[in-house]
Each structure stands twice: as C-alpha cells, then as structure tokens.
Amino acid sequence: MTPNILLVDDNLDSCELAAKWLCRSGYHTDTANDGATALALASQNHYDLAIIDYQMPGMNGVDLFRQMHQQHPEIVGIFLTGFTTIDVVFPAIDAGITRVLPKPVDFNELMPLIEEYVGGPEEPAGD
Amino acid sequence: MNRPPKRFGYVVALVATLLVWMARLALHEALGDQAPLLPFVLAVMAAAWWDGFGPGMLATVASLLVGLFFFVSPPLSWELDTAASALNAVIFVVIGVTISLLCEALHQAKRRETEKQFRVLADSIPQLVWMARPDGYRTWFNRRYYEYTGATPGQVVGSGWQSFHDPAELPRVLASLKRSLATGQPWEETFPLRRKDGQMRWQLARAMPVRNDIGDVVCWFGTNTDISERMENEQALKDADVRKDEFLATLAHELRNPLAPISNAVQLWPFMVDEPEELERLRTVIARQTQQMIRLIDDLMDVSRVTQGKITLRPQIVELRSVLDGAIETVEPLMKLQKHRLTVSMPDQPIILRVDVARLTQVFANILNNAAKYTPPGGSIELTANRNGDHALVCLRDNGAGIPANMLQSIFEMFRQVDQTLARSCGGLGIGLMLARRFVELHGGTIEARSDGPGRGTEFRVTLPVLSAAEQASSSAGQQTDPASLEISPPLLPADSTPVPRRKVLVVDDLRESAETLAALLRSLGHDVVTRHDGQTALAWAKANHPDVIFLDIAMPGMDGYEVARRLREMPQSPALVALTGYGQAEDRRRASAAGFHFHLTKPTNARALQEILLGLQETGRETMTAHA
Numbered sequence: 162m163t164p165n166i167l168l169v170d171d172n173l174d175s176c177e178l179a180a181k182w183l184c185r186s187g188y189h190t191d192t193a194n195d196g197a198t199a200l201a202l203a204s205q206n207h208y209d210l211a212i213i214d215y216q217m218p219g220m221n222g223v224d225l226f227r228q229m230h231q232q233h234p235e236i237v238g239i240f241l242t243g244f245t246t247i248d249v250v251f252p253a254i255d256a257g258i259t260r261v262l263p264k265p266v267d268f269n270e271l272m273p274l275i276e277e278y279v280g281g282p283e284e285p286a287g288d
Numbered sequence: 289m290n291r292p293p294k295r296f297g298y299v300v301a302l303v304a305t306l307l308v309w310m311a312r313l314a315l316h317e318a319l320g321d322q323a324p325l326l327p328f329v330l331a332v333m334a335a336a337w338w339d340g341f342g343p344g345m346l347a348t349v350a351s352l353l354v355g356l357f358f359f360v361s362p363p364l365s366w367e368l369d370t371a372a373s374a375l376n377a378v379i380f381v382v383i384g385v386t387i388s389l390l391c392e393a394l395h396q397a398k399r400r401e402t403e404k405q406f407r408v409l410a411d412s413i414p415q416l417v418w419m420a421r422p423d424g425y426r427t428w429f430n431r432r433y434y435e436y437t438g439a440t441p442g443q444v445v446g447s448g449w450q451s452f453h454d455p456a457e458l459p460r461v462l463a464s465l466k467r468s469l470a471t472g473q474p475w476e477e478t479f480p481l482r483r484k485d486g487q488m489r490w491q492l493a494r495a496m497p498v499r500n501d502i503g504d505v506v507c508w509f510g511t512n513t514d515i516s517e518r519m520e521n522e523q524a525l526k527d528a529d530v531r532k533d534e535f536l537a538t539l540a541h542e543l544r545n546p547l548a549p550i551s552n553a554v555q556l557w558p559f560m561v562d563e564p565e566e567l568e569r570l571r572t573v574i575a576r577q578t579q580q581m582i583r584l585i586d587d588l589m590d591v592s593r594v595t596q597g598k599i600t601l602r603p604q605i606v607e608l609r610s611v612l613d614g615a616i617e618t619v620e621p622l623m624k625l626q627k628h629r630l631t632v633s634m635p636d637q638p639i640i641l642r643v644d645v646a647r648l649t650q651v652f653a654n655i656l657n658n659a660a661k662y663t664p665p666g667g668s669i670e671l672t673a674n675r676n677g678d679h680a681l682v683c684l685r686d687n688g689a690g691i692p693a694n695m696l697q698s699i700f701e702m703f704r705q706v707d708q709t710l711a712r713s714c715g716g717l718g719i720g721l722m723l724a725r726r727f728v729e730l731h732g733g734t735i736e737a738r739s740d741g742p743g744r745g746t747e748f749r750v751t752l753p754v755l756s757a758a759e760q761a762s763s764s765a766g767q768q769t770d771p772a773s774l775e776i777s778p779p780l781l782p783a784d785s786t787p788v789p790r791r792k793v794l795v796v797d798d799l800r801e802s803a804e805t806l807a808a809l810l811r812s813l814g815h816d817v818v819t820r821h822d823g824q825t826a827l828a829w830a831k832a833n834h835p836d837v838i839f840l841d842i843a844m845p846g847m848d849g850y851e852v853a854r855r856l857r858e859m860p861q862s863p864a865l866v867a868l869t870g871y872g873q874a875e876d877r878r879r880a881s882a883a884g885f886h887f888h889l890t891k892p893t894n895a896r897a898l899q900e901i902l903l904g905l906q907e908t909g910r911e912t913m914t915a916h917a
Binding site: 172179268 | 537540541542544545547548549550551552553555556559570573576577625661664
C-alpha cells in the first residue's frame with residue numbers, strides 16, 4: 162500500500178512545493194500549516210510518516226509530534242529545522258522523532274529516507 | 289587610634305647617651321671637671337625629639353647615672369660631695385624633664401594634626417572606611433559608614449558591624465577575615481552590606497595591616513567600595529552577550545527559512561520545464577522568498593547604520609494616511625492568513641507630516657506585523673490615528689499575547705523578544721522594535737508599548753510632530769530629490785514596459801554565477817551582454833569594443849572595481865559605469881562616485897533598477913549623470 166504522508170510547515174510556499182515533490186514521487190500527501198490542523202488531520206486519517214517543520218506559530222514541531230506520537234505510536238517522524246542545535250535536536254529525539262534534517266532539505270536526501278522508513282509508493286508516478 | 293610602641297625611641301635614648309658619654313670621655317682632658325652633665329642634654333634632646341617623653345626621660349636618667357659616675361666629683365662614684373654637684377644634678381634633671389615634656393607636646397600636636405588629616409581624608413572619600421585592632425575588634429568608622437548603614441557608633445563598634453551583613457554570607461566573610469588576621473595578609477572580600485533603606489548592596493572590602501617599626505601589626509585599616517553598579521553592568525554585559533548569541537542563532541534560522549522554499553523550487557524546476565504555469569508559480573515563490581531575504585538583510589544593514597549613527601533621513605511632505613496605507617499593504621497577506629480583523633480609523637482632516645516615508649512605513653509595518661504575529665488567529669487589531677495638538681498620535685491595539693510589565697521597556701532594546709520560544713515559533717530577528725524606536729526618535733517622535741500583561745493584548749502608541757500650515761507652505765516649494773538617492777530600491781518585478789533602446793553591456797564579476805544571472809536578466813530586457821570575470825580582461829574588452837554600459841563588481845581579486853573604473857574613465861569616451869556592491873552605505877556610494885562610477889547598485893539587483901539605469905542613459909545623457917553622481 163502506498164504510504165500516507167502528512168507534511169506540516171507554516172511556510173505555505175515551502176509546504177506546497179515539498180508536497181508537490183512527494184505527490185510526483187507517488188506518495189499520498191496531506192498538508193497542514195499549523196499544529197492544530199495537523200492534529201485534526203491525524204485524528205481523522207492514518208499517516209505512516211509525518212514531516213514536520215520546527216518553527217510554527219502556536220505549537221512548535223516537537224510538541225506537535227509528541228502529541229501525535231502519543232495518539233499514533235506507529236507514526237514515523239522526520240523533523241526539519243533551521244536550528245540544528247542540541248537544544249532543539251535533543252527534545253525532538255526525546256519526542257520520538259526518527260530523523261532531524263537541516264533546512265533547506267535536499268529531496269535527494271529525503272526520498273531514500275522516506276523509502277527506508279515507510280517504503281516506496283506502490284506505483285511510482287512517472288514523469 | 290593606637291600609637292606604635294616606642295621601643296625604638298628607647299634604643300635611640302641609650303645609644304645617644306652612650307655616644308655623648310664617649311665624646312665627653314674624649315674631651316675629659318680638655319674640660320676637666322667643667323660641665324660634667326651639660327653635654328648629656330644633647331642625648332636627652334635627641335631621644336625626646338625622636339619619640340617624645342618616654343625616651344627623653346630614659347636618656348635623662350641614663351645620662352644622669354653615667355654623668356654622676358664618671359664626671360661629677362668624686363669620680364667613679366655616685367656620691368655628690370659638694371652642693372654644686374647636687375645643684376648640677378638637679379638642674380640637669382629639670383632640663384631633661386622639660387625637654388622631654390616639650391618634645392612630647394610637639395609630638396602629640398603633630399599626631400593630632402595627622403589624625404585630623406586622616407579623618408578629613410577618610411570622610412571625604414566615597415568608600416566606607418574602618419579601623420580594627422589586631423584581633424579584629426573594630427574601633428573606628430568614617431562618617432560615610434554611619435551615613436550608609438544609618439547606624440550609631442555603638443551599633444557597629446566591636447563586632448556590631450556584623451549585624452549589617454547578609455546572615456547567609458557572613459560566615460564566609462568572617463572565615464576569610466579570620467585567616468587574614470591570623471596571617472597578617474591583606475584582606476579582600478566581596479559581600480552584600482545592608483544600606484539604611486534596607487537594600488543589600490555589594491561591597492568590595494579591602495583591609496591592610498598597619499605595622500610598627502619592628503613589623504608587628506598594630507591595627508587594620510579597611511575600606512568597603514560599593515560595587516553594585518559595576519556588578520549590574522557586568523551582568524548587563526553578560527545578558528547582552530547571551531542575547532547576541534541568541535540573535536545569531538535566530539539570524540541563521542531566519543535566513544534559512546526563505547531558503548527552504550527557494551531550494552524546493554529549484555529542485556522541482558527540472559521537472560516542470562514543460563509546464564509554463566508551474567514554472568511561473570515556482571518563479572513567484574523564488575521572487576517572494578528572495579524579497580523576504582532582502583528585507584532581513586536590509587534590516588541588518590539598518591541595525592549597523594543605526595548603531596553607528598549613520599542613518600540619514602530623506603524627509604518628504606506626506607499625509608499620515610498614505611504612510612499607514614503603505615504599512616498596511618505590506619502586512620495584509622499575514623493578516624489574511626491569520627484571519628485577523630483589522631479596523632482602521634482616520635480623522636477627517638488630513639494630518640500632514642514631514643517624514644522619511646520609507647522609514648516610517650517600516651516602523652508601522654513592524655508594529656502591525658508584530659500585532660499580526662503575536663495575536664492568535666481570528667484576532668482583532670485596531671489602528672487609529674488622531675491629531676493631538678502639534679502631534680499626530682497613532683495607536684495600534686490588539687487582543688493578542690500581551691507583554692509582561694517588566695518587558696514593556698526592554699522590548700525596544702536590540703535582539704530582545706518577549707519570549708524566546710514564542711519568538712522562535714513566530715520568527716523575526718528581534719531588531720524590528722529597536723529600529724522602530726530609533727526611526728521614530730530621529731523624527732522627533734516617541735513610541736511606547738502598553739499592555740495589561742500576558743494574554744491581555746498590547747497597545748503601541750506612536751507620536752510624531754505634525755507639520756504646521758506655515759511650514760507646509762514654505763517647504764512645499766523647496767521639495768527636491770536627495771542627490772544621494774542614486775541608489776534605486778526594489779520591487780523585484782520587472783518594470784512596466786517603457787521602451788529602452790538596445791545597449792551594448794559588459795558585466796564584470798569574479799563570481800561567474802553572479803555575472804551570468806545578471807547577464808541573463810539584461811539579455812531578457814533586450815540588451816547585448818558580454819561577461820568578464822576579472823579587471824584586466826574587462827579593460828581589454830572594453831577598450832576594443834566600446835560598450836555603452838559596464839556593470840562592475842567592486843570586490844574582485846587582483847584589480848578591484850574602483851581601479852577598473854578609474855582606468856576606464858581615462859578612455860577618450862568612457863562608458864557609463866555602474867558599481868555593484870553588497871553594501872549600500874553612504875560611504876560606499878561616495879567611494880564609488882570618487883572612483884568615477886555614474887551609478888551605484890546594491891546587490892541583489894532587480895529588473896526595475898536595471899531598466900531605470902538603462903533608461904536614464906537615454907533621458908538625461910551621461911555627462912549630466914556624472915555631475916549628478
């Protein structure tokens with residue numbers, strides 16, 4: 162089954178373009194621009210992977226994933242941050258996030274990770 | 289005050305007596321029995337002069353015994369065989385006692401004078417001064433000490449001073465003092481000492497042992513210096529350092545933030561080449577995010593200019609409403625995204641100001657942006673402007689996060705954000721309000737923040753001097769463009785199509801990518817463009833091909849842009865020269881102008897600025913611009 166991915170980023174441009182990339186790669190992708198929307202989506206749908214930005218208004222990425230992970234322990238988290246400092250990375254790992262990547266993300270680096278964690282799409286979308 | 293023991297004075301008395309005895313012996317042949325005791329007056333005078341009554345009396349007694357024994361008849365006996373001998377002895381004793389008493393009086397007067405001077409000195413210095421016995425018992429305090437503590441002598445003498453110390457710190461202070469008293473080493477300690485108003489202020493105490501001639505400690509002399517202010521300053525410096533580190537981390541993050549969508553767009557680009565709509569969408573994203581980065585960097589440049597006092601305003605006469613409209617326009621997208629309700633209320637009568645429109649727009653955009661950022665979605669934001677006498681008052685009220693009372697002032701300091709975690713989640717460099725305040729103050733206005741506390745909304749109040757009718761009339765005639773405003777600033781999108789004739793353009797930049805992108809932009813505007821990557825080859829090409837315009841990077845290895853410009857200006861017909869730099873400071877423009885550049889552009893440049901320059905070539909003619917620059 163094609164994995165479902167939830168992409169959370171308050172930067173609309175960034176979020177839209179990353180989602181475009183994931184969709185073109187054949188993944189089912191939903192997007193949210195803040196923590197509350199992300200939690201609402203996660204309670205309605207099943208996601209295999211959440212790719213989350215750290216800095217967001219309201220709730221930061223770490224707190225968001227912590228809540229998501231409590232409700233859905235099987236979900237895998239990839240965390241994107243401009244602050245790859247210990248005070249951000251450590252709480253992220255502590256919240257159950259599998260991988261922290263510095264922003265801006267290199268899709269060529271991201272895609273193999275997604276495949277490794279949740280598998281590839283059933284029918285990769287051709288270009 | 290204690291006096292040192294007079295042991296050395298007694299030694300002087302005995303030595304002087306011995307010396308006089310030897311001299312009298314040597315002169316005995318010549319003097320015979322004449323003046324048997326008189327020379328000993330010298331010994332008494334020496335001893336009494338040296339150290340007053342005690343040594344003087346010792347010299348008197350010793351001299352009397354020696355003189356009687358050796359020189360008063362009968363010789364080698366203490367007996368007095370004649371009335372004259374007895375009278376001699378009595379007179380000598382009277383003289384000895386008198387000299388000793390006189391010298392003692394002199395010594396005491398001198399001592400009193402010294403003590404008086406000491407007290408005047410001790411009372412005049414800002415430090416608290418005290419003296420203690422060798423066992424630490426405090427005997428004396430200066431006036432400042434009593435003024436500072438509000439104590440009476442009875443409350444501090446002895447060990448009473450300890451009651452003005454912080455009980456938590458006192459054991460440490462006493463332990464180190466005890467060590468110094470035992471070893472005789474100078475004492476140094478810092479501790480809080482209660483002032484009469486109850487405030488504990490930090491003191492640096494230093495005490496030195498006062499020793500007598502043979503090295504015994506006779507007393508301790510100590511001072512306490514108030515170092516609270518210094519400690520506060522040190523703490524402020526440390527805080528500033530922490531804020532600077534946080535700022536650098538935030539800066540790194542804020543610069544990466546727009547990079548993320550740009551990077552995404554670039555990675556998607558190859559897959560979209562056949563879809564013009566998608567490509568247009570990617571281009572818009574890149575343009576928007578680049579603009580965001582330019583704004584951040586502009587803010588940073590402003591901070592540098594503001595802190596160095598290098599900001600110059602370019603005042604224009606405008607209506608307040610147009611400034612506010614400009615600011616509202618910049619924050620509208622964020623307001624919409626956050627679903628805030630913005631209500632604007634303006635007075636019927638226009639309020640006319642003489643202000644730097646760009647700077648003031650920046651100020652209002654900043655506080656509007658803060659209101660949008662720190663107010664939860666769906667918030668209510670009110671902007672009102674009124675005239676208040678000779679001032680305009682602009683109030684911006686929101687029902688957002690609010691500001692704790694203790695932060696209302698410091699939010700206007702550099703790198704300050706109310707809550708670092710909140711700030712991280714909302715972005716921003718923490719320099720906006722600092723800039724806002726400086727800009728408002730440069731205009732002769734004020735800015736203040738009011739809030740009933742966290743969660744209870746914030747109100748920003750900005751006042752600005754209003755232009756009087758007379759001032760409006762007198763200055764409307766003389767309004768002109770600032771000659772320094774050669775620099776042409778954004779928007780990023782190409783200008784509307786004023787036809788510009790095709791130009792022969794040379795772009796010189798050692799960064800190939802920079803040169804090629806600028807060349808591509810110029811070609812897209814219809815010009816013939818050649819690129820070169822160093823000064824030498826650029827000069828050679830220019831001399832052979834006579835371009836109309838040369839865009840020259842300043843910072844190049846080898847021959848820099850200034851040098852290239854100087855040599856190009858030596859050509860019979862110099863092309864128009866445009867300096868490209870990363871810095872837009874007045875000093876950079878001045879240097880560029882001195883080197884012969886006609887224009888100065890701050891990188892990254894944009895299509896409109898390029899078009900305006902190329903258009904300017906046609907409209908005004910090069911020689912005019914040279915004079916203008």
